Amino acid sequence: MSDGHVVLTSEANPFSPTAIARVTEFAPDTVTVPTPAIREALRLLDDYLVSPASSRPGHVIAIVGDYGTGKTHLAVRLLQHARETAPAVTKAVYLDAPAGTFVALYKRFIEQLELDDVRDRVREYYADIVADALSSSGFGSDVARPLRDGEIDPVGIVERFGLMESSFLQQVQHTLERVTRNEAFGTALTLLLRRGFDDAVWEWLTGHEPDQILKDRGIDTAISTEAAALEAMGVFALLYGHRDRRFVVVVDELDKVLSASSRPTEDAIEAFKKLLEVCAGARALLVLAGLPDYLDVLSGNARQRIGRVITVSSLSGENTAEFIRESQRRVHGEARLEPFTPDTVGYLVKITDGNARKIVRLCYQLYRTAVERDGPVTVPMVYEVARNNQFDQAGIDDVRGAVRRVLTAQGSGYLRDHLVGQDEHSRADYWVPVGARGAGCALVLAESVLDPEDAERLVRRATAIRNATARTEVLLVVVGYLPAEFVGELSAAFGGEPLVYDHWTFTETLASALATRIRNLEDVVGDDPIRALHDRLDRMSRQQSNTQRLLDQITTSLNDLRGSADRKFGVLQRELSEVSDTVHAPAGSDSPAPRLRLPEDVARLFDEALAALDSLRRLDAVVREAFGTEQDQATAARRGMRDWLRLRNQQAFQAVGVAVVLTGLVEAFRDGVNEWYRSSATDEEGELYDVDRERLAALCRTYDVLYEYVPLFGLDVLGELTAAPVTPPRKADLRETLDGLGARVQQALLGSG
Template sequence: MAAGDNPFPDTPFVTMDGVAAGGRATVVTSAVRTARELIDARAGGPGSGGLVLAIVGEPGTGKSHLAGDLVARTANRARTEPGRSRQLRVDGAAGGFARAYSETLIGELIREEVLGDLVEDYFADVTASHLERLDGLRDRRELIEGLRARHYDARKVIERFYLSESEIRDELRRRLHDVTGRDDFSRALALLHQGGFQTEVWAWLAGLPPSEALRERGIVQPIEGDLGAFAAFGTLTMLFARQGHRLELFVDEFDAIVPSGPGREEVVRAVKKLADVFIEAGGLLVFCALPSTYQSLPSGLRDRAHEVRLAPFGQAETEDVIRLYQDGGLFPHTPHSAAEIRRLSGGNPREILRLLHRTWRPAPELTAGHIRASLRVEPLERAAGHAEVRRVIEDALVSGGWRPQSGVRMAGTTVDHWIRLAGNKAVAVLVADSLIDEDDVARVRRRVVALREEHPATEVVVVTRGYAAPEDARAVAALVGRDVLAAGDDLGDAVRIAVEDARRRLSAFAQDEMALVLEGLERANLQHIETQRLARAILGEVSAGFDRLAAAVPAPATPGGAPAGPPPLPPRIEEHFAAASSALGLLTDTRSMFAGLFRPKGPDAPAARGVPRERRLTPELYQAIGVAVLYRGLLEEFRAAVAAWFRDAAPDRTPGPAERDELHRICFDFTTAAQRLPLFQLDRIAEQAPFAEPDDGYRRITRSYRRATVKSALQGLGDRVFRAAVDPAPG
């Protein structure tokens, strides 16, 4: 990194996979040491005891980071101490466990052919047991042990000694049933080994209804919903364990798995059963959860799990963060400025990094006063920024059916938005610049107290458009009875929710029921009018946007004026970008959306496998296509930046320290930006395509395979490019 560059990330969000891929420093706290010791002691190899580890903490305390650290730790140990473990990761469980199971876990098992190899182990073991029962062969211990160790091919042994393969297959199915206790699984896995049914079996394992061929062979029920997925994965875990293998499952954002509404108790019981299976099977289950979610789990599950609770950073850990990002040095920070960073952030690691980025400057030495001053709103920006926040709030209130008065002067203060309700009640929205010390809290307190003295039946909502230190925000929240809202992308929604909550509180003490009814009718009418206005405005913007796009499209290039292709890269670098581009293309082929639209129709048309899905174009599909376009653009810009670096850094020699720092910054910026794009949305292009070919088991399981391939190709791309670029070996 060049001298004078800000060393701290502007978007300090990490994913479990991102940390595991490398490049993220870890502050070793007592919680980190405890988690590492538990992993090392209880998951050292096949045959060791099972472990369920719960990483518990508030948002931003480092749950994903610690999980990623443990992922890398177990993966490194597996490389240095070869065993029979299989690591699986669910980096965010949006859509519940059923989706994570069918699209991530099963996809990984397909891509790596892990389950097929496992069934082959069982087949070899059954063949060895069969030999032990035969006269003349039971004494051939070397052959029998070689089969069990997979030194010999079971099929060749069957042919060599003229054994009955049908009898051995029947024994395989019985053995699988003894292990799983499920007739459907034993039949499906036996068919998987038999051959000819791979597509049908994989589709069934991924949650699709069984095909006619499977139904004819006794597999009639699909693996449905979260409960079915938990049971299926528990069955697979036990299958691996009985052959001396161990599954290691890491789940980030466990909270998304446990629903808050109907079905919660059943899912929680399924989670406990899966945890019991992992402990019995000697496996490793690590999950990240918020404290509220973890405490809501039954005591039986919490008693079996080892909890690692993440605490806020103290002074020493805050200074460690600074040193990790500044090559071991504290300057321009001092212990006093680090203490102020810790106070303002509440010790939250994510907030610490945000503040370090926002307040950083190369010189001179930073003080606590410098930190606070850099967080305050500049006087020249105050009026314009305040007006913008007011506008966002007013738009949100109007779209919600309210009639706010803005900039009302009363009780010796300015109320940014005043909403009158029935029965002489009201909701006031106050905007503050920042909350970073006691003086800021005192100013808000004076405004609230004066307002309530003049209008007692008033609920207050406070919005801060600057930084809000946790302890100061809590003081204001205690004063007004609700959390302080922060200006940001979701401010409008947050204000609508807060004002509606305030209205409900006031309505609980209402006396005039008719006034409340009339107020509700008026709001509904205003909301309808505002919705129509917004719809007309959106249509106008879309039309204008298409006009701008049409004007921006360049005319076709002439043969002599064709644009130049992308700049060349050394082959050792190009192969990483080619693999990433190819993998991304697996999920972003928008042409396939209309593959079934122009298929021949009518009585003379060739027989088709089904009717194309004529679905409407949904907002979710547009979002998915937008993510695809953004990721493709990000990848192309990353490649161009690396190509420019090679051009300037003279690729015929080993890059110097400054050049390495610059490339590291480029790769780090790509990784940070890529982690903010939700790749899982790309699946919707295939799932919701309006005129795609009809869905079937083959396409469903292929999508699961593609998802695993894309994850493998794009995960850690920035770090792989950096390592390949600075390697002096010729490409």
């Protein structure tokens, strides 16, 4: 620091570029600003963790808030705090709810549990029953306390004292049936205490069909319905709530399961209400986090089971300044506000409306910009970075694509960059005509609204569009920031609250808003019922065509995927066959099994071609003869020199090169075909896939083209140099062997299947 100014370096940026909380990345020193919501949630958690078992009630806490307000951060912070406070007696489970049913949620839940841990919980029930029996009889009462404290294995005690194991297991089963209120779970959990049942029980608990050994004991259905899945979660809450243990389950993004668009059945809602009751009765803590909408889906009775609803509030200027200081202390070792200032923090909170995710993302970009410019973060810099939308992956072009997809899915015809009236300000980014009298819905896209001038321009556009025709609806979509101070003015001008683009919800929200506005217009201009019916049928026809086109695309993709999978399976079979051949090679063999795996007739074509060329490649014989092992070395040298000079005199070196090139060409062609044969595959009817046919045709065509460029003159000279009694082939015979080799190989391969 010099003259009160912090000298910034390219050290690590203390802020997250994504600002998305993930349980796997939630380090112990992650900055958590103690907002009122966080303080209240931690207080409720501490009350639950420190209360003795006899007086500890169960809790159901709902955490609600809009996107980016910090719901997941708070949920994960509670999970971390529970694990840190009482790790020995606390089982804390975090679930990121899937976009599906409660069955999918249960499968994620059971994945967080371990067989050994579940068995230990059942063993505690067993230990209590054995300890009660020993205490009441006076026999072995000195081991009752160690049994209850988990210091002694109850199974070992039963075996050591020769007690009747079946009687105790039956008592455990009855106890678990009474506790879980479910005979199947009581039976299954008790079987974990017996050898040989672990795998079957755990498979059933993880959602699979029951094994025959379980069916023989009355467990005949899988945990495959929403009611069964929620009941199973309640069973584990009861199981883990035994003795003085704490069981904390955090379900994040519950709105994915409980939402208006995927409304669960009434049976599922009733089962969910039962789960809330069971968790409270089992002295467990259930934390439900999600968008506020999920509470609306629950019935009144179910909502009454939620003990506390905590709304995640926006960050204040004080909260944001504390977050900046703590983030820099965590990374740089010094809690400082610089390069930010109180003014820039205030402006930052203003344009983001205190949305935690937007604040963190902007902090990341602003800190990086300040480092690059080696200066403080100023209000103009905040304005510039927010205006450029550097922090967000989505831009106007991305949103246009999403808009087009929504309009296409709805079957709506539309015009791009359409002037609704004569005024240049009456331009609509998208215009959806409704009826035959000039009515329509105008869609206006805008970037961040950061000052009154931005809002004024948009109000002018809305007014111009509305003045152009009496029957119109105008919808504003803001891609970026929209401070609350401009929402009222823009809502009045556009006839409805603007939509602020959010990647996760935009498509669904826009589709709903457009459908509502188009219906409103159809009601207004519906004085011609025939025309209205025609428009609706036309839109339905476009929807059907678009749906059919989408289905065709999906079918094509699935067929391609299936073909690719089948081809890869065929390749795998061939590779395994090669491995098998290598493994089962004859003992004492110096080399592995041959690499070539061509059909016999195809291999013969290559063998004949290479044999014909081999008789021409006799330079090795000429050279070796000059260095032979004859007694008369001088005679051998003279013979070799004569042949070598004859080779030079006949100017056959070029022919030698031709022979080498031809041999290399045939060998490369053979290796390419061999690789094709190894990697190709056939469909269920034994036919080659089109892609494999094309690959083979290209290979064979390549050979034929390259062969045509090879000069075959003078090859007869090379045959005269051979020292072995081999009759060299005539050039005509050589051409007959090599000409059209590609076509013959292709025909042989296709004929061989």
